Amino acid sequence: MSTQSTEQLLSELARDLTPVRPIARLRSVLLGAAAIWLLASLVHWALGAPRPRTGAWGDPAFVAILVGLALTGAGALLTAVAAAVPGRDAAVRKGRGATLAGALLAFGAGAWAVALAEPQGTPASGFGPGLSCALRASALGVLPALLLCAFLARGVAQRLSLAVVFAAVGGLALGAVTVHTSCPYGGALHALLAHALTPFVAALWLALPLVGLTRSWAGRRSGPD
Amino acid sequence: MAAAQAGDSACYQKLLTELLPHVRRFVGRRLGDPSAMEDVVQNVFVSLHRARHTYRAERPFGPWLFSIARNATTDQRRARARRVGRELSLEADGVREPSVPPPAAPDRALSPELVRALEELPDSQREAVELIHLEELSVAEAAARVGISKSALKVRAHRGYRALRARLEG
Numbered sequence: 001m002s003t004q005s006t007e008q009l010l011s012e013l014a015r016d017l018t019p020v021r022p023i024a025r026l027r028s029v030l031l032g033a034a035a036i037w038l039l040a041s042l043v044h045w046a047l048g049a050p051r052p053r054t055g056a057w058g059d060p061a062f063v064a065i066l067v068g069l070a071l072t073g074a075g076a077l078l079t080a081v082a083a084a085v086p087g088r089d090a091a092v093r094k095g096r097g098a099t100l101a102g103a104l105l106a107f108g109a110g111a112w113a114v115a116l117a118e119p120q121g122t123p124a125s126g127f128g129p130g131l132s133c134a135l136r137a138s139a140l141g142v143l144p145a146l147l148l149c150a151f152l153a154r155g156v157a158q159r160l161s162l163a164v165v166f167a168a169v170g171g172l173a174l175g176a177v178t179v180h181t182s183c184p185y186g187g188a189l190h191a192l193l194a195h196a197l198t199p200f201v202a203a204l205w206l207a208l209p210l211v212g213l214t215r216s217w218a219g220r221r222s223g224p225d
Numbered sequence: 226m227a228a229a230q231a232g233d234s235a236c237y238q239k240l241l242t243e244l245l246p247h248v249r250r251f252v253g254r255r256l257g258d259p260s261a262m263e264d265v266v267q268n269v270f271v272s273l274h275r276a277r278h279t280y281r282a283e284r285p286f287g288p289w290l291f292s293i294a295r296n297a298t299t300d301q302r303r304a305r306a307r308r309v310g311r312e313l314s315l316e317a318d319g320v321r322e323p324s325v326p327p328p329a330a331p332d333r334a335l336s337p338e339l340v341r342a343l344e345e346l347p348d349s350q351r352e353a354v355e356l357i358h359l360e361e362l363s364v365a366e367a368a369a370r371v372g373i374s375k376s377a378l379k380v381r382a383h384r385g386y387r388a389l390r391a392r393l394e395g
Binding site: 005006007008009010011012013014015016017018019020021022023025084085086087088089154155156158 | 227229230231234235238242263266272274276277278279280281282284285287288290292293296374375376377379387
């Protein structure tokens with residue numbers, strides 16, 4: 001391959017140049033996702049969902065799960081947006097670290113609470129409340145995840161599917177934060193399975209359609225020119 | 226780069242020319258195979274061109290550029306490892322080079338709209354797109370088949386994709 005042909009390629013690229021709109025700031029996308037989540041949470045409460053509980057704030061396990069979920073959400077969303085843009089490797093690493101730390105905190109606190117809980121015999125709540133919380137968290141989390149998928153479709157992520165999985169986990173973790181603060185059902189096992197685990201379990205099934213959708217959006221755009 | 230994003234070709238040409246020695250040095254340091262260097266350098270610039278909208282003027286340019294260069298180098302290494310693995314596996318199976326080139330991929334996988342759009346392309350662009358995407362040749366193989374340089378083939382394919390997209394979306 002001659003160096004002359006490289007110079008010819010550069011001339012061709014310059015000749016083919018068309019104006020492009022720079023991609024949005026990562027900070028703006030993250031703030032947008034947070035705003036969508038807050039708005040969705042307000043609408044969800046306005047539509048009659050259980051209001052935030054104040055009595056549980058004294059419970060360290062409750063607070064630890066809440067902080068863990070919030071950290072997971074922020075870290076996973078940061079990982080997803082930073083992956084869309086070249087040169088943001090440090091942000092991707094920080095985001096992954098925060099996601100892992102948040103997940104460990106939420107699971108650890110949930111498991112600790114389950115271990116300390118009094119044996120209750122047959123669980124009073126059953127499967128329905130768990131499913132209800134998981135579905136609410138998914139519904140609240142899918143909107144910020146969609147915003148991130150739109151951003152990922154415009155970006156140039158090396159591993160698009162993995163970035164979409166992080167977007168799904170991040171959105172669902174934010175949804176789980178809302179659900180965790182306003183869950184009408186008690187129980188340590190419920191908090192562990194239906195709140196702390198939801199972002200990861202629900203992301204497994206949500207990621208597939210989101211990856212397809214993001215690829216379709218990216219294919220439609222397929223480069224800036 | 227901000228001027229290039231606004232569509233200033235002269236600035237863009239100047240920028241690319243100034244970047245060329247830096248990119249060559251970067252790729253050369255990371256790539257074990259000097260024969261593949263110029264090919265990777267070209268891929269870096271094609272990737273840069275396609276990703277130019279992801280640059281933000283308030284961010285430093287170096288990490289953005291060298292992240293693209295690093296990804297292109299990694300892709301080249303992976304592609305080479307896959308190719309070597311395939312060749313070794315064929316040798317192990319006793320498979321010989323076919324004397325007749327394999328037939329083109331059947332047209333049944335293509336939508337009628339895409340077939341029509343392909344037919345409307347200039348011959349040179351259609352040939353480049355077909356060789357790379359339908360016959361799944363590497364850029365080097367496709368360039369050798371047509372008898373032009375790899376960079377010329379990449380340019381033809383790039384223009385072909387753009388024209389196809391415009392036709393399919395229009």
